[in-house]
Amino acid sequence: MASALNLIGAGHVGRVFGRLFAQHGVFQIGQVLTRSQDSARQAVDFIGAGIAVGAYDQLQAAAVHVLAVGDDQIVPACEALARAVPLDGSIVFHCSGALASDKLQAARDAGALVASVHPIRSFADPAAVAAQFAGTFCGIEGDAGALAVLMPALQAIGAQPVPIDAAAKTVYHAAAVFASNYLVTVLDAALRAYQAAGIPEAVARQLAQPLATESMANVFRLGAAAALSGPIARGDLATVARQQQAVSQWDADTGALYQALVAPTTALALRKQQK
Incomplete structure (x- = not known):
């Protein structure tokens, strides 16, 4: 029994x-x-x-x-x-x-x-x-x-x-927040930025979907470093600076989010170069 x-x-x-x-x-x-x-x-x-x-x-x-x-x-x-x-x-x-x-x-x-x-x-x-x-x-x-x-x-x-690792339980749980909750927050920033450029919300979702789904598919297929693309991956820091300024002028909170992502994305780009 x-x-x-x-x-x-x-x-x-x-x-x-x-x-x-x-x-x-x-x-x-x-x-x-x-x-x-x-x-x-x-x-x-x-x-x-x-x-x-x-x-x-x-x-x-x-x-x-x-x-x-x-x-x-x-x-x-x-x-x-x-x-x-x-x-x-x-x-x-x-x-x-x-x-x-x-x-x-x-x-x-x-x-x-x-x-x-x-x-x-x-x-x-x-x-x-x-x-x-x-x-x-x-x-x-x-x-x-x-x-x-x-x-x-x-x-x-x-x-x-x-x-x-029990000692890292809170960090383990935060991984789900990054993979789910904060991913939604970043995508919301993308949709609002498209709308700030005059694109209707429904169309903004259509524009963002292939970028997001292809990027996620590449992460799970290749790993995060190999999947990274864009200005930071290319070393185009001038474009990054212009975007940071423009986004901050449009919306201060979203500009702060953009700035917060620059350093970890730069570190990810370095990992890509080292592979």
Whole structure:
């Protein structure tokens, strides 16, 4: 029989993990604890297994405990779990991308092995994610004994575990911000700059799309240094200076963004020349 797993917090990530672990027979879902009995019952319905409970003192011992709660709740949830359930010899892991497993010190002090497992994708539609989870990368770090259990468990549900340095967890999480959020910000600057030149917004998107998609495709195919093009890559600093001045005169904040990108782009161009 599969080892028992308790789920504390059952938002989108927790529900998906619960459903996949249950469907693949990796773990036997035990108790599901959320902020309310009603949401716990909804989570159990989504997972298709488990027992909804309304308080920590209703939890039973389990081989694995998942803290799928918000970042600000990880420490208090872990402390509450350690007070309520014997943890000696069990595994406790959280799903935060920004915090390391050292936030689970209360569980470690109680004899548990701890880890973090961060699935790298959007969970806006849990049902769709659960149906298409295969191939999802998960950043993992923590105690070796915990990872020895969790890595094959994740692989069994189709995940691709990627070990990361716990000391660099915040930088790791910032990587997703650069690859997603800040990429959108830079593209917004491009679209607004086109519009400042008199181009309608819809047409601006059509102009920017091939440049953006081809550049991203080249980055993922060749690497960032090889994909770099433009005036800095050519060493045309006079053009860069004129653009900096013009953009700053048009919009000071966007000019500051342009200026902030000059130094790292120059360093990237140097890496390209050295290859």
